[in-house]
Amino acid sequence: MVVNSAGYHHPTAWDTAFEPLTLPAMLERTVTHDPDAPFLHFMGRTFSYGAIHAEALKFAAGLIEMGVKPGDRVGLFLPNVPIYASAYYGAMMAGAIVVNFSPLYSVEELSWQVADSGSRILVTVDVPELYGTAARVLQSSELETLVVGSLGSMLPLAKSIAFNLFKRSQIAKVSWSNEVRRWSDVLSDKPVELPVVTPEDLALLQYTGGTTGRPKGAMLGHSQLSQNAQQVAAINPFGDPRGEVFMGALPFFHVFANTSLLNHAMVTGASIAMLPRFDAKQVLETIEKYGATGFPGVPTMFQALLDHPDLTKTNLSSLKVCISGGAPMPAPVHTRFEEVTGVRVCEGYGLTESSGVVSANPYAGTRKKGTIGQLIAGTEVIFLDKEDPSKLAPEGEPGELAVHGPQIMRGYWERPETDADVFVERDGKRYLRTGDVAVMDEDGFLAIVDRIKDMIAVAGFKVFPSVVEDAVLKHEAVKEVLVIGVPDEYRGEAPRAYVVLEEGSDANGDAIKDWLNKRIGKHERVDQVVVREDLPKTIIGKLDRKALRAEVL
Incomplete structure (x- = not known):
């Protein structure tokens, strides 16, 4: 095997053929095999593949009756609830393009993305915060219809009755109209002719986190999503995947969970034990109740489980592997979680623009901590010069990672001018520039x-914040850390560390700074270590350097 900056692909990368199918076709295949197999476990109630498929078909028929045509955009403003799957696959059956919106969005954020995507219909649930935001957007945007599902109706009968009787403050008072319609009323049993959907059609607009300026909608087709789900499924070494139960604490609206949980389970016939939001105690209870075998999460989730007193009391014997993504996993968290639980944690890597997954450490056999593993099948990379992306990086030196594979997006929604910045052509192949060194x-x-954008320029030297962060985390008092560059009259920029301490620690910033600066290069030395109660995090719980920089600077 030859590994160099000119390119690399896994020795068996092209030995596995992935079918560029539509997601509805793949769901149909799974349903045909076993319609009664469990798909989603939600708060004590189980929804079979057949039930979700049937509801998706009814939603597709309802959309067509409402005048939705192929290529129209249907937005999902939903937490992890069962109708997410029905709306997701149903909209695609109708030929629509799904647009994922975070349920944490403000009115302004949701309004902007609704307008940018041109979404006609928005699906949400009758949780006051969600409905209130969606209703305000409906009044002030080009949205035509708001479809509102009942959270209580998705619960087991006893819980549903109790919820409706005693949790009225958690149920929105919805003003029904022609523009605001019940989910149950939109579902249609009337026979309609579904449009022909092809693997080349767009399936999903997945908005980026917006590292610079406004978020951009990554255009992901059925072929990209279906093949990435198959690529992820090919990693599983544990036998019949239909016996797997995934812990669904990651939000489906995020690309990591969309591929690694929802589509991955659907392609293989596995089931998902899902929660509407991450809660450490509920995660532990759910793993034990349903015998979860796999748990994809972000590093802060594993830290939260370590911090919970019930971790050592929970039976985790069903768990075969945990998969960490979204951000680098601190070595102390990685080591301690495996020591305490006995469960292997494998790190992986992906982007919104890659449908979710590019690489992963093997779930069994050789893996290397501190890496993002090996490329998943069908994927190739090259390393670009950090200063001039038209060139390859010097042999043996770090370079910007650029990825080629069947899972890579088509481009950004209505932003063709960005293609020259985000893609490079080499040897007849189109590579996505990741921005990661x-x-x-x-x-x-x-x-x-x-x-690349996070590198700190210190007197002509490039400082990698993650290198300094790794050094800080070796201090026994430090629980979390982010390093950013701050203006410095003499050096241009100076690294500065912001830390959260372990509970009960009385360490101070000056002491940590003195300890740290003796252990790193001169140009990497921080000007301050600032102790904080918390650090900003993204919607999926990973530490957010961009938000910290905006707050501080």
Whole structure:
């Protein structure tokens, strides 16, 4: 095997054929095999593949009756609830393009993305915060219809009755009209002719986190999503995947969960034990109740489980593997979680623009901590010069990771001018520039060094914040850390560390700074260590350097 900056793909990368199918076709295939197999476990109630498929068909028919045509955009403003799956696949059956919206969005954020995507219909639930935001957007945007599902109706009968009787403050007072319609009323049993949907059709607009300026909608087709789900499924070494139960604490609206949970389960016939939001105690109870075998999460989730007193009391014997993504996992958290639980944690990597997954450490056999693993089948990378992306990085040096594979997006929604910045052509192949600086070892394991935009320019030297963060985390008092560059009259920029301490620690910033600066390079030395109660996090719980920079600077 030859590994160099000119490119690399896994030795067996092209041995596996992935079918570029539509997601509805893949769901149909799974349903045909076993319609009664459990798909979603939600708060004590189980929904079979057949039930979700039937509801998706009714939603598709309802959309067509409402005048939705192929290519129209249907937005999902939903937490992890069963109708997410029905709306997601149903909209695609109708030929529509799904647009994922975070249920944490403000009115302004949701309004902007609704307008940018041109969404006609928005699906939400009768949770006051969600409905209130969606209703305000309906009044002030080009949205035509708001479809509102009943959270209580998705619960087991006894819980539904109790919820409706005693949790009235958690149920929105919805003003029904022609523009605001019940989910149950939109579902249609009338026979309609579904449009022909092809793998080349767009399936999903997945908005980026917006590292610079406004978020952009990554255009993901059925072929990209279906093949990435198959690529993820191909990693599983545990036998019949239909016996797997995934812990569904990651939000479906995020690309990581959309591929690694929802579509992955659907392609293989596995089930998902889902929660509407992450709660450490509920996660532990759910793993034990349903015998979860796999748990994809972000590092802060695993830290939260470590901090919970019930962790050591919970039977985790069903768990075969935990998959960490979204952000680098601190080595102390990785080691301690495995020591306490006995469950293997494997890190992986992906982007919104790659449908979710690019690489992963093997679930069994050789893996390397601190890396993002090996490329999943069908994927290739090259390493670009950090200063001039038209060139390859010098041999053996870190370079910007650029990825080619069947899962890579078509481009950004209505932003063709960005293609020249985000894609590079080499040897007849189109590579996605990730913005991440990476290295690869002789065994094909990738390690992310840092983000190009996050690098700190210190007197002509480039400082990688993640390198300094790794050094800070070796201090026994530090629980979390982010390092950013701050203006410095002499050096241009100076690294500064912001930390959260372990509970009960009385360490101070000056002491940590003195300890740290003796252990890192001169140009990496921080000007301050600032102790905080908390650090900003993204919607999926990973530490948010961009938000900290905006807050501080």
